Amino acid sequence: MAANKSSNGTTVTSVHSFLNLYNGHSIANIYLRCKEVLEKLTSISYSQPYMKLLLNCIVIKQYILIKNAKETSGRIESSDTQNEYLRNMKSSVTDRTHTSLRIATCFLDDGVKEECLKIIRTVTAHPDNHLFMQNYSQHVKQTLNRTNERFQNLSPICKIDEIEIYSRIINQDLIFQDPYKTIEEFEHFKKEGYEISGCGVFTLVWERCWFDVTFMAAETLLILPKPAALEFCIDHSQRKISFHPFLYGLLLEFLWHERNGSSNIERKSVLEKMKICVSKLPGEQQSRGLNFITYCSSLQKEYGSASRYLIHSFNLNPVKHNVAYLYIQYIINILRKFSSNRDYDMFSK
Incomplete structure (x- = not known):
């Protein structure tokens, strides 16, 4: 999965x-x-x-x-x-x-x-939300490498104990065929004071998966x-x-x-987190995040900030399938209507 x-x-x-x-x-x-x-x-x-x-x-x-x-x-x-x-x-x-x-x-x-x-x-x-900012497969490899290093450095007696625990968990896993139940087994042994080398990798793959x-x-x-x-x-x-x-x-x-x-403080705090998140995303996703910030900033009535994020989004991804294009088109239409109404008022006078 x-x-x-x-x-x-x-x-x-x-x-x-x-x-x-x-x-x-x-x-x-x-x-x-x-x-x-x-x-x-x-x-x-x-x-x-x-x-x-x-x-x-x-x-x-x-x-x-x-x-x-x-x-x-x-x-x-x-x-x-x-x-x-x-x-x-x-x-x-x-x-x-x-x-x-x-x-x-x-x-x-x-x-x-x-x-x-x-x-x-x-x-x-x-507390692990920083993982969402990393490349998932790269993080799994790093965790797996640390697990292997730790296992290599264990004493022979500890290795035997750990292998016995793994055998027990694998046998349970073959019976239940449910990764979530297997994770519970890992958690149980951790509470009992056992240090399970692969627990972090298994939990990361099955519980902390990178899913959009x-x-x-x-x-x-x-x-x-x-x-x-x-x-x-x-x-x-x-x-x-x-x-x-x-x-x-x-x-x-x-x-x-x-x-x-x-309160405004709580909303601003979330906006700041959103900006940090967007700065760590790849281009197309970054553009989508900037569109979210544009919308949230406009709800805050921070129209100057909203327009800056809007332009930044369109510069990153200047295509019609970017919502920023839709926003800009909407603004231009409003300005045109305002301009034509003003011209009409001038001539009517």
Whole structure:
């Protein structure tokens, strides 16, 4: 389930395996297809990570169906249905591959306050958030090299003890075929005082994987916040859109503060983190991050800063598929209307 780099340099994750389930924009149909596949996955070895991802897809669809019913017919779902949706949402957040931010997106849209911020901050305030700024595969190699060096330097007795622990964990893993249960075994031995060399690598690969936060076309316009939805709308040929986890988490955190009337200090603090994050991203992702900052700065009424970030984004990526192009076009149209109205006033006098 670890992410790999494709030939064009983009991050490839297991999200791609589920693209075929999204045949069009019928949420109800996709919801049923996802449930059918989830049932089939229970009989496949080591399917737990995929099941967690698919459960995440299902609860997003469930939320959208509830939302659509409320908007089209005014029907409010029963408390049992609402409670089931909330339970499923919360159970889907146990995965740490940044699909949790998809749930946070629904909570933000639905006005769920405390739970939403808590989920967002598992990414934005995590002590290892600096890992999100690094090349994932490079970091895994570095961790693996340190693990090998440490193992080589162990005394023969410690090596024997550690090999016995690994044999026990591997045997358990072959029975349960669930990497998350295996991680629990590692954590158990660590609490008992054992030092497990490979624990860091295994946890990094299965729990701290570099996963962009991905939304499919059928989901995006219904739940994505406006600055993220615009990134999808600018190019209708996209079947999905992915965001850098730390950057997207910071966008959600800023919008949470904006919606819930937090102090200006808290919003500025998130903006500063966003700027640091953007400075460490590659060009195209950096441009998208600058567009987020432009939007957030305009909400702060810091129009001078917003315009600077907007121009910087367009300079980095001067194409029509950059949202900055859309913003600039919008501003030019407003200026033209203002100019033509002023000329009309002059002549009418």
